[in-house]
Amino acid sequence: MPAPRRISAGSLPPASAHRARYRRILSFAAREFIKIWWFELVLPRFGLSSVSERTRPARMQRFARRFHTLAVSLGGLMIKVGQFMSSRLDVLPPEITAELEGLQDEVPAVPFAAIKQLAEAELGVPLERAYAWFDEVPVAAASLGQVHRARLSALDAADTGLGNVVVKVQRPGIDEIVAVDLAALRRVAGWLRRVRIVADRVDAPALVEEFAQTSREEIDYLHEAANAERFAANFADDPRVDTPQLVWERITRRVLTLSDVTAIKINDKTALRAAGIDPSEVADVFAEVMFDQVFTHSFVHADPHPGNIFVTPVPEAAPGAQNFRLTFIDFGMMAEVAPNLRDGLRTLLIAVAGRDSKGLVVAAREIGVLLPSADTVELERALTALFARFGGMGFAELSKVDPREFSDFADEFGDMVRSLPLQLPENMLLLIRAVSLTSGMCSGLNPAFNVWDAAEPYAGRLLRDESGNLAMTLAQQAMETVAVTMRLPKRIDDVITRIDDGTVSFDTSRLERRLDSLVRIGRRAVAAVLFAGMLVGGGVLLTPNPVLGTVLIAASAVPLLYAMFAGIGRR
Structure with a gap:
C-alpha cells in the first residue's frame, strides 16, 4: 500500500x-x-x-x-x-x-514573477519604465518583504542625484499571514493569562496587541519612510551615524526605494578586522548610539539585528579618529519613549552606574515595573549585596564566577523578588526588544564588553544635564545626612525606652514563610511515599485479591495529586 x-x-x-x-x-x-x-x-x-x-x-x-x-x-x-x-x-x-x-539570513525568497506583479500594481507602471534596471535575484529576503538592487531611470536619477538603489517589496499576501499569526499569538497569550506566575507580572494579551500594532505599522512602507526621515534628522549632524536616502517618487505602501548603502554587516568580525576596524570599538559606539536614541531623541530603532546595521568604513578619517560609521536601515519597527518613561530610565541608568540600590528601586517605581504598594526594604538589601558582589563585572567576568555561587544567590534573590508585586508595563515591548538586541550584539562583538563601562560616562552626562545638577544632588544628599544625624540620638533613646517597656517586636514573616514552605514540602513527601506504597501494594495484590488491589491502585491517585499540586498558587 x-x-x-x-x-x-x-x-x-x-x-x-x-x-x-x-x-x-x-x-x-x-x-x-x-x-x-x-x-x-x-x-x-x-x-x-x-x-x-x-x-x-x-x-x-x-x-x-x-x-x-x-x-x-x-x-x-x-x-x-x-x-x-x-x-x-x-x-x-x-x-x-x-x-x-x-x-x-535564512528566509526563503519569493519568486520574482510574484514580486514583479505586486510592484507594478503598486507603482502603476511596468517595472521596465519605473527603473532602468531591476535585478531579479534578491539581495536579501526578510520575513515581511525582500530587497532587490535596481538602477533609477535617467529622469529620476537626475532629480535625486542617485543611480544605484535598493527596492524593498512586500511579500505577496503578507497581510493575511500576519493576521493569522496574530490570531495564534492572541490564543497563546490567553493560555498564559491563566498561568498565575505569568499573569501577576505581565498582561500577555496587552503585549500581543502592542506587537500587533507594531506589525501593522511595519508592513506599511509609507510609515517606514516617515520614520526613516525622522531618524535621519535626529542624527543629521552626527558623524557616527548614517542612513539611506529616500526616493519618494518610487515609494508606496508596499514598495520602498532607497539609496544603496550596503556595507559590512555589523556582526562580521572577520570583515571588520580586514577593513582595519576594531569590533570592540564598534560595540562601544553602537551602545553609545543606542543610549542617545533612548535618552536624547526618545525615538529608538527597535529592530537592530545584524541584517539592519552596516559598518561603513571611512577611509579619509584623520589619524586617531573613528574610521567607520554605523549605517542603520529598516525603520519599520521604532519605539517612542514617553517623557515619564524616559525620566524613569534616566534614574535607572544613574542608579546602576552609581551602584545605588535605593535609586534603582525608585527607578523601578517610576517606570512602573514595581507597584507603589511594594515593601522594598528586602529588595534594597538584596540589590546592595548584588552590587557588592557582581557590580562592575562584564559578561566575560561573570562567566568565570562559580556557578554554585550564582545558584545560591539566585535562589535567595528569586524568592524575595517573587514575593514582590512586579509587573511588565505596557508600551515596553519594543524598547525591551531594542535593549535585548543591543546587549546581545555588543557581547557578540566583544565578549569582554562591560555594560558598566558604557553606562557610566553616559550616566555622568545625564547627571550634568539634569536641571538639578550634580552639585544640587550632592547638596540634597548632604542635607538628608545632616537631618538623619540630628534625629539619630532621639531614635536611639526611643529604642532603649521601648526595650525597657518590653514593647519591641520583630518581623518574623520571612522565617514563618520558610517554615510553612518546609511543612508543605514534608506533607508532599509523605504523600509521595504513601502513593508509592499504595501503588506497589495494589500491584502485588492484583493476583490474589483483584478487588482490593484495584481499589489500592485507584486510591493511590489521591496522594499523587496532593504531592503534585499541593501549594500551587501560594507565593
Whole structure:
C-alpha cells in the first residue's frame, strides 16, 4: 500500500492554508508548554531536579531546532520571534542562540514573477519604465518583504542625484499571514493569562496587541519612510551615524526605494578586522548610539539585528579618529519613549552606574515595573549585596564566577523578588526588544564588553544635564545626612525606652514563610511515599485479591495529586 501523500500548506487553497498555519503554531506552543511543565515543575516536585538540570541543554537545543524548522517553513511573524531569541546572547543559552542565528539570513525568497506583479500594481507602471534596471535575484529576503538592487531611470536619477538603489517589496499576501499569526499569538497569550506566575507580572494579551500594532505599522512602507526621515534628522549632524536616502517618487505602501548603502554587516568580525576596524570599538559606539536614541531623541530603532546595521568604513578619517560609521536601515519597527518613561530610565541608568540600590528601586517605581504598594526594604538589601558582589563585572567576568555561587544567590534573590508585586508595563515591548538586541550584539562583538563601562560616562552626562545638577544632588544628599544625624540620638533613646517597656517586636514573616514552605514540602513527601506504597501494594495484590488491589491502585491517585499540586498558587 503506497504511503499517503503529504499536502503542503502552500498547495492548499488560501483559507485552508491559513487554517493549517494557525493550527500548526498552536500545536507547537501546546507541546512545548507541556514539556516545560513536566520537566520544570512536575519532576522537581518529586525530588528529580537533577534530571531536569542534566537534560536541559539537550532539551533546549531540540526546542531551538524544532522552532527553527517551524519559523523557516512558516515565515511571517515567526521569523521575528526567532530573531529576538537569537539575539539574546547574554541571557539565553548558546544551544538556542546558535541554532536560531541563521534565521537572520535564512528566509526563503519569493519568486520574482510574484514580486514583479505586486510592484507594478503598486507603482502603476511596468517595472521596465519605473527603473532602468531591476535585478531579479534578491539581495536579501526578510520575513515581511525582500530587497532587490535596481538602477533609477535617467529622469529620476537626475532629480535625486542617485543611480544605484535598493527596492524593498512586500511579500505577496503578507497581510493575511500576519493576521493569522496574530490570531495564534492572541490564543497563546490567553493560555498564559491563566498561568498565575505569568499573569501577576505581565498582561500577555496587552503585549500581543502592542506587537500587533507594531506589525501593522511595519508592513506599511509609507510609515517606514516617515520614520526613516525622522531618524535621519535626529542624527543629521552626527558623524557616527548614517542612513539611506529616500526616493519618494518610487515609494508606496508596499514598495520602498532607497539609496544603496550596503556595507559590512555589523556582526562580521572577520570583515571588520580586514577593513582595519576594531569590533570592540564598534560595540562601544553602537551602545553609545543606542543610549542617545533612548535618552536624547526618545525615538529608538527597535529592530537592530545584524541584517539592519552596516559598518561603513571611512577611509579619509584623520589619524586617531573613528574610521567607520554605523549605517542603520529598516525603520519599520521604532519605539517612542514617553517623557515619564524616559525620566524613569534616566534614574535607572544613574542608579546602576552609581551602584545605588535605593535609586534603582525608585527607578523601578517610576517606570512602573514595581507597584507603589511594594515593601522594598528586602529588595534594597538584596540589590546592595548584588552590587557588592557582581557590580562592575562584564559578561566575560561573570562567566568565570562559580556557578554554585550564582545558584545560591539566585535562589535567595528569586524568592524575595517573587514575593514582590512586579509587573511588565505596557508600551515596553519594543524598547525591551531594542535593549535585548543591543546587549546581545555588543557581547557578540566583544565578549569582554562591560555594560558598566558604557553606562557610566553616559550616566555622568545625564547627571550634568539634569536641571538639578550634580552639585544640587550632592547638596540634597548632604542635607538628608545632616537631618538623619540630628534625629539619630532621639531614635536611639526611643529604642532603649521601648526595650525597657518590653514593647519591641520583630518581623518574623520571612522565617514563618520558610517554615510553612518546609511543612508543605514534608506533607508532599509523605504523600509521595504513601502513593508509592499504595501503588506497589495494589500491584502485588492484583493476583490474589483483584478487588482490593484495584481499589489500592485507584486510591493511590489521591496522594499523587496532593504531592503534585499541593501549594500551587501560594507565593
